[in-house]
Amino acid sequence: MFVQLGGPDNVAEITGRRGMLVRASSGKGVTYQARNTKDVAMEMVNMHEKQLFMGGKKLVAIISEAGSAGVSLQADRRAVNQKRRVHLTLELPWSADRAIQQFGRTHRSNQASAPEYRLLFTNLGGERRFASIVAKRLESLGALTQGDRRAGLSLSAYNYDSGYGKRALMMMYKGIMEQDPLPVVPPGCTSEKPDTIQDFIVKAKAALVSVGIVRDTVIGNGKDSGKVSGRIIDSDMHDVGRFLNRLLGLPPEIQNRLFELFVSILDLLVQRARIEGHFDSGIVDMxxxxxxxxxxxxxxxxxxxxxxxxxxxxxxxxxxITWELSSQASIEKWQVKSTDPA
Structure with a gap:
């Protein structure tokens, strides 16, 4: 990716590396090349790269945790490069505190515009756990989310561990344990074929047993032969973090289906809250x-x-009014005129 962005001539590198491996022009073999030059000492190479980025000579910067300490890369009004920053996070850190520090590299005072943030991760449901933890922590601090609503896409979209998320998880668990009907059709199933829903419930229950969410399991005999029963303790019924964490131990297929079911129920709850006027959208533009x-x-x-x-x-x-209502009103007005005797 470093080469595709233009290499060291176009990309500012702010990392802990002292050198790099460069492939020979012939395509055979590589050579080691130091990051610094005769004019720049190794201890100052990161600061030099930062100045090139802030001065607009390089419009892309790659930073790592090792090299980003004390570095400010926001669209500072005093800098030549005041273009809006788009901060891509290729790998979310395990600690929310470290994530906050990383986001803070491009979001500081005296900036011409707030940055946009893009969290990159795979489509595995369990991996979204990390984004959820970071988003929840940032929301609790009031940073980079609705507190500054113009900082691009709100990270609250990744916060599944909310009040609605806890309710959605409880409804999903009760549906899988067949205590209550599921409020939505599970992914990969159709309401016209109840057998597909029942098959999903059996697989989902087995998956929850395998990761320790369903406890005290008993395999039925006789009429209920092969049917698994058990219980989910009260503390787990609302623990979204535990659910997302345990998802990582499941095969991708059932992992994604469980996560999609959880998100579908969450979306349904949020939609209902919007319709009833109970949903808090934070700071919005009217x-x-x-x-x-x-x-x-x-x-x-x-x-x-x-x-x-x-x-x-x-x-x-x-x-x-909407275009549809306006069109309907025009049609009705025309019909009234057309039936009015001359």
Whole structure:
């Protein structure tokens, strides 16, 4: 990838490497080449690369944890390169604290624009556990998410360990344990063929047994011969982190199907909350054709310590109507005119 981006002439490398292996022009063999030059000491090579990136001479920077300590790469207003940063994370760290530090390399004060973040991982459901942990930690700190809603795609999209996530997990567990019906059709199944749903439940239950989520398992005899029963303890019923962690121990097929089922139930709960008006979207931009303040602003609370007041503003917004409603109104108006006797 380093070569595809243009090599050392176009890419600033801020890592702990002292040199690199360069393939010979003939294509046979490689040679070792130091990262520094005669004009730049090895101890200053990372700082030199940073200056080239901030000065706009190199528009791509590759950083590692070993070389990024104390390095600021935000779109600083004092720098020549004020282009919006797109921060790609190729490998999420195990620690959320380290992830926060990495994201902080491109998101600092005095920046011309906030960065966009892209978390890259495979389509394995269990691997999303790491993104979930990082997103939850960042949301708890109010950093890079809805606190700065213009920092690109909100990382809250990766936070499965939320109140809705806990409810979705409980509903999925109860459906698999056949305590309640599943609220959605499992992936790879159809409602027209109940046998496919039952087959999925059997496989899902066996998978949960294999990773220790379903405990005290008993294999039935007689009429229920071969049927597995057990229980999921209360602390596991809402533990999204444990579920995502245990997914890593499952084969990819059932791992992905379980994760897709969990996300489908989560999406259903969020959609219901939106319809009922209970979903908290955080800070959002209100858009309308006409916005007018309604009434006089009202002070709803005054802090006794600081004297700061919380003021309620009410607005009326005219968003217009949709194209479908407008077309229908035009058709109805035309029909009325066409039936009106001349």
């Amino acid at each position: 858009k309308a054709n006409i916005i007018k303040i309604q009434g006089t602003p009202k002070t709803v609370h005054v802090d006794h310590m600081s004297g700061a007041s919380t003021v309620l503003f009410c607005f009326t917004m005219d968003r217009g």
